[in-house]
Amino acid sequence: MFHLKRTLCIFLVFLVSCFSSIVNADQSTMDRISNTGEFRIAVQTQGPPVSFIDKNGKRTGLAIEMARTFADEMGVKLVIKDYDWKGLIPALISGKVDMIAADMTPTPKRHMKMLFTDPAFFSEVVVFAKKDKNITDWKSLNSSDYSIAAAQASSYATQARKKLPDAKLKEYSGATPQVVQSVLSDRVDAGVGDRAALSGFLKQNPELEIVGSLHKEPLSFAVRPDSVHLLLALNNYLRLIRYDGRHEKMLDYWWNSTNWQKDHD
Incomplete structure (x- = not known):
């Protein structure tokens, strides 16, 4: 009976330890954003209208402006890091950025490495x-x-x-x-x-x-598997901008027309 209780106690300690590790991992990305005041995203800059550098040297585009609004509402600075397409996922997985803000399809194979938001656009x-x-x-x-x-x-x-x-x-x-x-x-x-x-x-x-x-x-943004808090916050943000009309306004400007060209080309 003593050995059974001792084994049960060890098992419970192990479960608590695992749970604590998961909780800490889930919180780590959002904690880092909150503590540093920076939200880091990976983008493929030369890909208008999703992300590009305009005639004034400003980084902009549909994905960037969505991320910028999200950062503004969190009260943090948006930090944009440029990569070619094949460098986006490694940058996220290695922890160099917090999110991929690109026109990425949430395929099952990619989902093995990352978590995807609800569709941001199609x-x-x-x-x-x-x-x-x-x-x-x-x-x-x-x-x-x-x-x-x-x-x-x-x-x-x-x-x-x-x-x-x-x-x-x-x-x-x-x-x-x-x-x-x-x-x-x-x-x-x-x-x-x-x-x-x-x-x-x-x-x-x-x-x-x-x-x-x-x-x-569908096209979605991506975060690391340990960034559940950030994922939930992003999905909440996407719902909010759909409800208040900002999402439709962004799509009409950037995605469903070439209206952006007169301002940025």
């Missing part, structure tokens, strides 16, 4: 090409005779592999700007990207056109 993955290519149906690109471009390690590349498995896929670390340039310079026959992110490029380059839609998907 994207439409489209295929685009030069008009003189005379591509009228994106399905015709599913051949080894064609090459297509997409951002490296992106959901756009995933959709390209899934919907156009026979085409030659080329992935670029420079994300949308480099993908667009590869299409314009005829290094590939077509590109795959987000409709909203491409809107500005299509306006600047009238020789380009969208030839079809591959997929629609």
Whole structure:
């Protein structure tokens, strides 16, 4: 009986220790933000209208302005750190930032490493090409005779592999700007990207056109698995701005139109 009680006590101490560790981990990111007065986010700067540096040298875009409003309402400073697409997740996991503020799809594979917020906005993955290519149906690109471009390690590349498995896929670390340039310079026959992110490029380059839609998907912000308090706060913030109309206003300006260009290009 003594050994049974002793074993039970040890087990209870172990459970309490584990629970305390979990609680401390859950609180650590928000505590750090509160104590330092800084909310650090990882962004892919050259990706208008989600995040970019405008004509005045200001970092802005839909994701950045959402994060900026969140930081303002917490009463802390927003610290923006720039990475290429493939550097976003390592920056978060290593603790260099508190959140990824990008147009990232919350896939099951990514969810193994991170926690995602409720959808912040939605994207439409489209295929685009030069008009003189005379591509009228994106399905015709599913051949080894064609090459297509997409951002490296992106959901756009995933959709390209899934919907156009026979085409030659080329992935670029420079994300949308480099993908667009590869299409314009005829290094590939077509590109795959987000409709909203491409809107500005299509306006600047009238020789380009969208030839079809591959997929629609939610886009979310991401935090580390130990940042549950921050995750709950972000989801609460997203609900608040939906209720008071700010979310719709941001989307209409940044995502559903090119109104932002006259102010920032």
